[in-house]
Amino acid sequence: MSRSVKKETLLEVAEHLFYEHGFRGVGLKQIISEANVATMTLYNHFSSKDNLVEEVLKQREERYWSYLDAHVEMDSDSPFILAVEAHGRWLNELSYKGDMFLRAIEDYAGMDNEIETIARGHKSKLRRYFQQLAQKKGKTNVKDLADQFTLLLEGTTSMTTLIGAEKATDHSIAMARILVRQTS
């Protein structure tokens, strides 16, 4: 009982700090200190810093999809727009500063790391998500359309760093609407 509380605190604190300052910009000392936990408690739950990063990414991915699933009614008239809106809300509430998965891909690329695999997996899933949506709506060029929506989401995330989530989302929704209208 008390065991999982500590572990969850660690994951929470680590996710926040990693997101704020990058994986390489945060030391275990800081995580341990802010989580009010002893060094060996961390190593009791995670085999290494890399392993902690992995678990953080898994937790964040789960959260992201819970968030999307909660806001997107798949059988709605325009699930595409709902998805873009939901992504925007996610950015506004939890993710005002770039994308953790993209950062993981960049930071740990070409090192034969589980971390990169997890992060790339998340992005693949996003593309597949839009593919399923497009297929359900009987769109042609399913893959292209899916990638275009994914591009919109990625662009929104980047723009959030520059102009804030609300404005960025407004723009991507506007473009998503045009995109839905233009495709058959």
Place this chain on the structure above:
Amino acid sequence: MSRSVKKETLLEVAEHLFYEHGFRGVGLKQIISEANVATMTLYNHFSSKDNLVEEVLKQREERYWSYLDAHVEMDSDSPFILAVEAHGRWLNELSYKGDMFLRAIEDYAGMDNEIETIARGHKSKLRRYFQQLAQKKGKTNVKDLADQFTLLLEGTTSMTTLIGAEKATDHSIAMARILVRQTS
């Protein structure tokens, strides 16, 4: 020797390594070693690592705008499309792995750094660039349109990490065309 060849080698090597492994993921030792240069040569030309990062960013920004200016005829029929195409070529040739400026903003955010200022400055300039384009073409909603094109470029860069520059650029060009057609 116009400007020190050693200094330029250092900037070259540093830009490449920073881009490949991130600012925090590369040590001065590695830069020095790959540039075939002594420690004190680096510190003779740059006052600190942060200063080196700053100079690298300035150089990269200059290069980016040279590249864009060389490929975009401002008075063309569709300078928007040309800009998106040029950005795509830039990605394909030099920038297959995320955006150095966005990374700098994320890595050095909230630290009262010159680095973040430079990186954000580049992004502001990009938005202003599209604003000027929109204005010249007599578009209404100049700022919104500019941000939408910026969003497309940012999305293209992110997607390059996932599906490669060519596909990503194809998608953004397609969307840019729709956007140009839809606006007045």
Place this chain on the structure above:
DNA sequence: TTTTAACTATAAAGGTCGTTCTATCTACCT
């Protein structure tokens, strides 16, 4: 030829990093 500046190699200072070790303490299980 002497001076000047850039560059060289090496080492040390002073930190921080991730990780491991030791030794103590608490709390629950049977």
Place this chain on the structure above:
DNA sequence: AGGTAGATAGAACGACCTTTATAGTTAAAA
């Protein structure tokens, strides 16, 4: 009550980090 597993603080590890110090080399200008 004794045993066990989890958590604790703190030190120690070696490796690496950025930066500075020291001293010797090169090459071209004065």
